[in-house]
Amino acid sequence: MPTPVAPLPLTPSGESLGLHLLESAQAATGPKMRAQCERMPSRMAGLAGYHLGWLDERGGPAQGSMGKAARPALALASTRAAGGSASDGLGPAVAVELVHNFSLVHDDVIDRDELRRHRRALWAVFGLPSALLSGDALLALALRVLSEPTGDPPGRAVSVLCDAVLELVEGEAMDVSFEQRTDVTVAEYTAMAAAKTGALMGCSCALGALAGGADIEQAELLRAFGRHLGVAFQIVDDLLGILGDADATGKPVGGDIAARKKTLPVLAALASSTPQARALARVYASDTHLTGAELRHAAGLVTEAGGVQAARRTVRRELSLAFEVLGEAAATPAGRRDLTALAHVLTQRDH
Ligand code: FPP
Ligand code: MG
Numbered sequence: 372m373p374t375p376v377a378p379l380p381l382t383p384s385g386e387s388l389g390l391h392l393l394e395s396a397q398a399a400t401g402p403k404m405r406a407q408c409e410r411m412p413s414r415m416a417g418l419a420g421y422h423l424g425w426l427d428e429r430g431g432p433a434q435g436s437m438g439k440a441a442r443p444a445l446a447l448a449s450t451r452a453a454g455g456s457a458s459d460g461l462g463p464a465v466a467v468e469l470v471h472n473f474s475l476v477h478d479d480v481i482d483r484d485e486l487r488r489h490r491r492a493l494w495a496v497f498g499l500p501s502a503l504l505s506g507d508a509l510l511a512l513a514l515r516v517l518s519e520p521t522g523d524p525p526g527r528a529v530s531v532l533c534d535a536v537l538e539l540v541e542g543e544a545m546d547v548s549f550e551q552r553t554d555v556t557v558a559e560y561t562a563m564a565a566a567k568t569g570a571l572m573g574c575s576c577a578l579g580a581l582a583g584g585a586d587i588e589q590a591e592l593l594r595a596f597g598r599h600l601g602v603a604f605q606i607v608d609d610l611l612g613i614l615g616d617a618d619a620t621g622k623p624v625g626g627d628i629a630a631r632k633k634t635l636p637v638l639a640a641l642a643s644s645t646p647q648a649r650a651l652a653r654v655y656a657s658d659t660h661l662t663g664a665e666l667r668h669a670a671g672l673v674t675e676a677g678g679v680q681a682a683r684r685t686v687r688r689e690l691s692l693a694f695e696v697l698g699e700a701a702a703t704p705a706g707r708r709d710l711t712a713l714a715h716v717l718t719q720r721d722h
Contacts, residue, residue, distance in 0.1 A: 452585075637673055651672040
């Protein structure tokens with residue numbers, strides 16, 4: 372039985388609160404992200420401008436996407452949840468989004484993914500050295516934003532962010548190591564997703580909360596909320612990689628199966644002792660290039676072997692855990708409502 376989804380308020384314009392919060396976070400952080408990137412030396416500023424969508428391949432103006440702003444929205448809502456006003460959380464919101472973009476630029480290099488947000492990935496346009504260096508630059512920029520004077524001592528926030536980056540790179544290393552293995556367990560997957568995606572979402576909430584005046588205990592509870600949400604978000608990402616629509620995701624569908632990624636739906640399907648699991652195991656054991664039809668067939672095997680259903684169950688479980696800790700976090704009613712709305716919209720997305 373699917374868990375019933377609590378009805379969430381609509382904004383005056385009729386859109387869901389979650390979408391509204393994402394758009395507001397984009398509007399609040401976008402100009403600051405751009406201003407920060409434009410303060411970098413010109414080569415790095417140009418590369419960041421391409422990746423973040425305001426420049427085209429030749430450095431002219433463009434209308435590319437900066438992404439959904441999920442992490443800034445979590446940071447800003449966590450600031451409210453701790454009793455602060457949104458502007459208190461703006462620095463952390465920008466910092467976590469810069470870290471997120473550093474990780475995307477490097478991830479596309481690692482996976483040799485050629486498409487990102489409907490455009491050619493940075494490395495595919497400018498080459499590997501530029502992509503590596505601009506990722507490094509975005510990371511340094513994030514640390515600089517966070518250490519800008521705000522009245523609070525920045526030391527704690529910087530160390531919280533650095534811990535998350537260390538965990539993020541460990542999670543990415545685990546993910547890459549899984550490609551060579553045939554015995555990855557669901558528990559190992561969950562640990563990887565918690566590190567690769569949960570760490571930064573948890574950090575977004577913790578940093579936002581600290582900026583809003585949270586004590587350590589409240590910041591830790593909000594971090595736990597973001598971490599569970601991050602695992603759920605990663606599994607939804609895995610599902611979109613199998614079932615999603617390329618027009619919505621801006622990435623080729625089936626890319627994870629083509630790379631023999633051990634995503635949760637695939638691991639659950641492989642563990643199912645069905646004929647489809649055996650057929651899928653043969654696909655994963657081969658190293659031939661898979662055609663579009665073969666990728667669709669493999670995706671069908673994942674669904675028929677129960678992998679999609681199992682992954683959706685895990686999404687619901689992680690969301691329940693997230694809401695449980697949110698309930699303990701003594702969040703303001705508005706903050707709690709906003710974090711709940713974000714958790715729903717981020718796990719019901721199509722891109
Ligand atoms: C998509 O976020 C990103 C994820 C689901 C996280 C995947 C994790 C990594 C890429 C970590 C890689 C780490 C290193 C160190 C290379 P999104 O849907 O919010 O993206 P958007 O900003 O485009 O909306
Ligand atoms: Mg990857």
